[in-house]
Amino acid sequence: MMATFFGEVLSVYSRAVEEEEEEELDENDEDEEIRRELEEKREVHLHWSSEATTSGNKLPCSDFVLAVGQNAACFLSAYVLSSDTWEAVGRASAWNERSQAAAGEESACVFYRRKDDPSVLICSVTSYLAEDQLFQWTEKVFDRLQLRQLSVTVLSDGALADYKTADYLCGSSAPFLRSLRTGAFGERPVCPALEQPNILTGLPAAVLNHCQVHRIPAVSYQCYSDVIAPDSVTMETYKPALTRLSRSIQLDPSPSTDILRKSVRSSDLQSNLYI
Structure with missing residues:
Protein backbone atom coordinates (compact mmCIF):
# COMPACT_ATOMS: atom_id res chain seq x y z
CA MET A 1 0.00 0.00 0.00
CA MET A 2 1.17 3.62 -0.63
CA ALA A 3 -0.22 7.08 0.45
CA THR A 4 -0.28 10.00 -2.09
CA PHE A 5 0.17 13.72 -1.32
CA PHE A 6 -3.61 14.10 -1.52
CA GLY A 7 -4.28 11.51 1.20
CA GLU A 8 -5.34 8.74 -1.13
CA VAL A 9 -4.28 5.18 -0.36
CA LEU A 10 -3.26 3.26 -3.45
CA SER A 11 -2.33 -0.40 -3.78
CA VAL A 12 1.08 -0.88 -5.33
CA TYR A 13 1.96 -3.98 -7.35
CA SER A 14 5.35 -5.44 -6.40
CA ARG A 15 6.83 -7.72 -9.00
CA ALA A 16 9.75 -8.53 -6.71
CA VAL A 17 7.45 -10.13 -4.13
CA GLU A 18 5.74 -12.26 -6.76
CA GLU A 19 9.07 -13.39 -8.19
CA GLU A 20 10.22 -14.42 -4.69
CA GLU A 21 7.04 -16.43 -4.20
CA GLU A 22 7.49 -18.12 -7.57
CA GLU A 23 11.11 -18.98 -6.67
CA GLU A 24 9.98 -20.48 -3.36
CA LEU A 25 7.34 -22.58 -5.12
CA ASP A 26 9.90 -23.78 -7.67
CA GLU A 27 12.33 -24.70 -4.87
CA ASN A 28 9.60 -26.55 -2.97
CA ASP A 29 8.65 -28.48 -6.11
CA GLU A 30 12.29 -29.38 -6.72
CA ASP A 31 12.75 -30.49 -3.10
CA GLU A 32 9.60 -32.59 -3.28
CA GLU A 33 10.79 -34.23 -6.49
CA ILE A 34 14.20 -34.98 -4.99
CA ARG A 35 12.57 -36.52 -1.89
CA ARG A 36 10.28 -38.62 -4.07
CA GLU A 37 13.17 -39.86 -6.20
CA GLY A 56 -1.35 -67.30 -4.32
CA ASN A 57 -0.24 -64.07 -2.72
CA LYS A 58 0.44 -65.55 0.72
CA LEU A 59 3.26 -67.99 1.39
CA PRO A 60 2.35 -70.86 3.73
CA CYS A 61 4.63 -70.55 6.75
CA SER A 62 4.55 -72.23 10.14
CA ASP A 63 8.18 -71.55 11.12
CA PHE A 64 10.16 -68.54 9.96
CA VAL A 65 13.85 -68.34 10.92
CA LEU A 66 15.65 -65.07 10.28
CA ALA A 67 19.44 -64.80 10.55
CA VAL A 68 20.92 -61.29 10.65
CA GLY A 69 24.68 -60.82 10.52
CA GLN A 70 27.72 -62.69 9.31
CA ASN A 71 27.99 -65.32 12.05
CA ALA A 72 24.24 -65.99 12.19
CA ALA A 73 24.04 -66.33 8.41
CA CYS A 74 27.15 -68.53 8.24
CA PHE A 75 25.72 -70.74 11.00
CA LEU A 76 22.60 -71.46 8.96
CA SER A 77 24.64 -71.88 5.79
CA ALA A 78 26.97 -74.47 7.34
CA TYR A 79 24.70 -76.27 9.80
CA VAL A 80 21.34 -76.19 7.98
CA LEU A 81 21.40 -75.05 4.35
CA SER A 82 24.31 -77.28 3.33
CA SER A 83 21.91 -80.17 2.80
CA ASP A 84 20.02 -80.57 -0.48
CA THR A 85 16.62 -80.34 1.23
CA TRP A 86 16.56 -76.55 0.84
CA GLU A 87 15.95 -74.33 -2.17
CA ALA A 88 16.21 -70.58 -2.68
CA VAL A 89 12.76 -69.12 -3.37
CA GLY A 90 13.28 -65.38 -3.09
CA ARG A 91 15.49 -62.44 -2.27
CA ALA A 92 15.25 -58.86 -1.12
CA SER A 93 17.26 -55.91 -2.38
CA ALA A 94 17.62 -52.40 -1.02
CA TRP A 95 19.93 -49.51 -1.82
CA ASN A 96 21.34 -47.17 0.81
CA GLU A 97 24.48 -45.20 1.52
CA ARG A 98 26.24 -48.17 3.14
CA SER A 99 25.20 -50.77 0.64
CA GLN A 100 27.47 -51.73 -2.20
CA ALA A 101 26.48 -51.83 -5.84
CA ALA A 102 22.83 -52.73 -6.27
CA ALA A 103 23.68 -55.92 -8.15
CA GLY A 104 25.97 -57.03 -5.34
CA GLU A 105 23.21 -56.74 -2.79
CA GLU A 106 20.92 -59.22 -4.52
CA SER A 107 22.48 -62.24 -2.79
CA ALA A 108 22.82 -60.53 0.59
CA CYS A 109 19.22 -61.26 1.62
CA VAL A 110 17.95 -64.64 0.47
CA PHE A 111 14.86 -66.70 1.38
CA TYR A 112 15.08 -70.50 1.50
CA ARG A 113 12.32 -73.10 1.76
CA ARG A 114 12.34 -76.77 2.62
CA LYS A 115 11.54 -78.82 -0.46
CA ASP A 116 9.57 -81.45 1.47
CA ASP A 117 7.91 -78.95 3.80
CA PRO A 118 7.22 -75.55 2.16
CA SER A 119 5.87 -74.14 5.43
CA ASP A 132 14.05 -45.90 7.13
CA GLN A 133 14.15 -49.31 5.41
CA LEU A 134 13.62 -51.54 8.45
CA PHE A 135 9.86 -50.94 8.71
CA GLN A 136 9.54 -51.35 4.94
CA TRP A 137 11.35 -54.69 4.92
CA THR A 138 9.39 -56.05 7.86
CA GLU A 139 6.00 -54.97 6.54
CA LYS A 140 6.60 -56.31 3.03
CA VAL A 141 7.96 -59.68 4.18
CA PHE A 142 5.26 -60.39 6.76
CA ASP A 143 2.58 -59.19 4.36
CA ARG A 144 3.51 -62.17 2.14
CA LEU A 145 3.39 -64.77 4.93
CA GLN A 146 0.34 -66.58 6.23
CA LEU A 147 0.24 -65.42 9.86
CA ARG A 148 -2.00 -68.17 11.18
CA GLN A 149 0.04 -70.51 13.44
CA LEU A 150 3.22 -68.66 12.45
CA SER A 151 6.21 -68.80 14.81
CA VAL A 152 9.32 -66.64 14.34
CA THR A 153 12.90 -67.21 15.48
CA VAL A 154 15.52 -64.48 15.00
CA LEU A 155 19.27 -65.10 15.21
CA SER A 156 21.53 -62.05 15.25
CA ASP A 157 25.09 -60.96 15.83
CA GLY A 158 26.07 -58.64 18.66
CA ALA A 159 29.39 -57.01 19.51
CA LEU A 160 30.65 -57.83 22.99
CA ALA A 161 31.81 -54.21 23.31
CA ASP A 162 28.14 -53.12 23.12
CA TYR A 163 27.03 -55.46 25.91
CA LYS A 164 26.50 -53.61 29.19
CA THR A 165 26.98 -55.48 32.46
CA ALA A 166 28.28 -54.89 35.97
CA ASP A 167 30.27 -58.13 35.79
CA TYR A 168 33.61 -57.27 34.23
CA LEU A 169 34.39 -61.00 33.90
CA CYS A 170 31.44 -61.50 31.56
CA GLY A 171 33.70 -61.08 28.54
CA SER A 172 35.61 -64.21 29.48
CA SER A 173 32.53 -66.34 28.73
CA ALA A 174 32.02 -64.94 25.23
CA PRO A 175 30.48 -65.89 22.91
CA PHE A 176 27.09 -66.23 24.64
CA LEU A 177 23.38 -65.91 23.85
CA ARG A 178 20.77 -63.54 25.24
CA SER A 179 17.06 -63.68 24.38
CA LEU A 180 13.99 -61.47 24.00
CA ARG A 181 10.50 -62.76 23.27
CA THR A 182 7.06 -61.44 22.46
CA GLY A 183 4.13 -61.81 24.81
CA ALA A 184 2.60 -64.47 22.55
CA PHE A 185 5.68 -66.70 22.76
CA GLY A 186 4.68 -69.23 25.39
CA GLU A 187 7.83 -71.36 25.52
CA ARG A 188 10.89 -70.83 27.65
CA PRO A 189 13.93 -69.49 25.76
CA VAL A 190 17.09 -71.59 25.84
CA CYS A 191 19.21 -68.82 27.38
CA PRO A 192 18.86 -65.92 29.86
CA ALA A 193 16.86 -62.86 28.88
CA LEU A 194 18.67 -59.77 27.64
CA GLU A 195 19.34 -57.64 30.70
CA GLN A 196 18.59 -53.94 30.88
CA PRO A 197 19.83 -51.48 29.75
CA ASN A 198 20.80 -53.61 26.74
CA CYS A 211 5.48 -59.60 16.02
CA GLN A 212 4.63 -58.06 19.39
CA VAL A 213 2.12 -55.66 17.82
CA HIS A 214 0.48 -58.41 15.74
CA ARG A 215 0.62 -61.00 18.55
CA ILE A 216 2.87 -63.38 16.65
CA PRO A 217 4.92 -65.82 18.80
CA ALA A 218 8.54 -64.79 18.31
CA VAL A 219 11.86 -65.10 20.09
CA SER A 220 15.15 -63.38 19.30
CA TYR A 221 18.55 -64.80 20.18
CA GLN A 222 21.47 -62.41 20.02
CA CYS A 223 24.99 -63.83 20.19
CA TYR A 224 27.56 -61.53 21.76
CA SER A 225 31.06 -62.22 20.50
CA ASP A 226 34.44 -60.51 20.65
CA VAL A 227 35.31 -61.36 17.03
CA ARG A 247 11.35 -81.59 13.90
CA SER A 248 11.33 -79.15 11.00
CA ILE A 249 14.99 -78.07 10.86
CA GLN A 250 17.69 -80.70 11.10
CA LEU A 251 21.13 -79.49 12.13
CA ASP A 252 24.30 -81.00 10.81
CA PRO A 253 26.01 -81.74 14.16
CA SER A 254 29.52 -81.40 12.78
CA PRO A 255 29.88 -79.83 9.32
CA SER A 256 33.03 -80.69 7.43
CA THR A 257 35.93 -78.28 7.38
CA ASP A 258 35.31 -77.65 3.68
CA ILE A 259 31.71 -76.59 4.33
CA LEU A 260 32.76 -74.27 7.15
CA ARG A 261 35.47 -72.70 5.01
CA LYS A 262 33.07 -72.29 2.11
CA SER A 263 30.50 -70.57 4.33
CA VAL A 264 33.07 -68.18 5.76
CA ARG A 265 34.65 -67.49 2.38
CA SER A 266 31.33 -66.81 0.65
CA SER A 267 30.24 -64.32 3.30
CA ASP A 268 30.61 -60.71 2.26
CA LEU A 269 32.55 -59.51 5.29
CA GLN A 270 32.50 -55.75 5.82
CA SER A 271 35.12 -55.03 8.46
CA ASN A 272 36.29 -51.69 7.12
CA LEU A 273 36.28 -49.16 9.96
CA TYR A 274 35.14 -46.44 7.57
CA ILE A 275 31.99 -48.25 6.40
Missing part, protein backbone atom coordinates in the same frame (compact mmCIF):
# COMPACT_ATOMS: atom_id res chain seq x y z
CA LEU A 38 15.20 -40.69 -3.09
CA GLU A 39 12.30 -42.59 -1.55
CA GLU A 40 11.89 -44.61 -4.75
CA LYS A 41 15.62 -45.34 -4.85
CA ARG A 42 15.63 -46.51 -1.22
CA GLU A 43 12.56 -48.72 -1.60
CA VAL A 44 12.89 -52.34 -0.51
CA HIS A 45 12.14 -54.79 -3.32
CA LEU A 46 11.11 -58.43 -2.86
CA HIS A 47 11.63 -60.92 -5.66
CA TRP A 48 10.00 -64.36 -5.44
CA SER A 49 10.46 -67.35 -7.69
CA SER A 50 7.53 -68.65 -9.69
CA GLU A 51 7.44 -71.78 -7.49
CA ALA A 52 6.92 -69.66 -4.39
CA THR A 53 4.02 -67.69 -5.85
CA THR A 54 1.98 -70.50 -7.41
CA SER A 55 -0.17 -70.92 -4.29
CA VAL A 120 9.42 -73.86 6.86
CA LEU A 121 11.10 -70.66 5.66
CA ILE A 122 14.60 -69.36 6.36
CA CYS A 123 15.95 -65.91 5.55
CA SER A 124 19.65 -65.04 5.68
CA VAL A 125 20.53 -61.33 5.80
CA THR A 126 24.07 -60.02 5.56
CA SER A 127 23.31 -56.68 3.89
CA TYR A 128 22.87 -53.42 5.78
CA LEU A 129 19.40 -51.92 6.09
CA ALA A 130 19.04 -48.25 6.98
CA GLU A 131 16.61 -47.11 9.66
CA ILE A 199 18.44 -53.37 23.78
CA LEU A 200 17.96 -54.93 20.36
CA THR A 201 18.55 -52.70 17.36
CA GLY A 202 18.24 -52.88 13.60
CA LEU A 203 16.25 -55.56 11.78
CA PRO A 204 15.92 -57.95 14.78
CA ALA A 205 14.27 -55.15 16.78
CA ALA A 206 11.96 -54.22 13.90
CA VAL A 207 10.84 -57.84 13.42
CA LEU A 208 10.31 -58.47 17.13
CA ASN A 209 8.35 -55.24 17.49
CA HIS A 210 6.16 -56.18 14.50
CA ILE A 228 34.26 -59.47 13.91
CA ALA A 229 34.83 -62.11 11.25
CA PRO A 230 32.73 -65.29 10.95
CA ASP A 231 34.08 -67.74 13.52
CA SER A 232 33.30 -71.44 14.03
CA VAL A 233 33.10 -71.12 17.83
CA THR A 234 30.65 -68.22 17.57
CA MET A 235 28.58 -70.09 14.98
CA GLU A 236 28.22 -73.11 17.26
CA THR A 237 26.79 -70.87 19.97
CA TYR A 238 23.55 -70.64 17.96
CA LYS A 239 22.90 -74.40 18.07
CA PRO A 240 20.59 -74.39 21.16
CA ALA A 241 18.47 -71.65 19.59
CA LEU A 242 17.00 -74.12 17.10
CA THR A 243 16.33 -76.91 19.61
CA ARG A 244 12.56 -76.43 19.57
CA LEU A 245 12.58 -76.58 15.75
CA SER A 246 14.34 -79.97 15.62
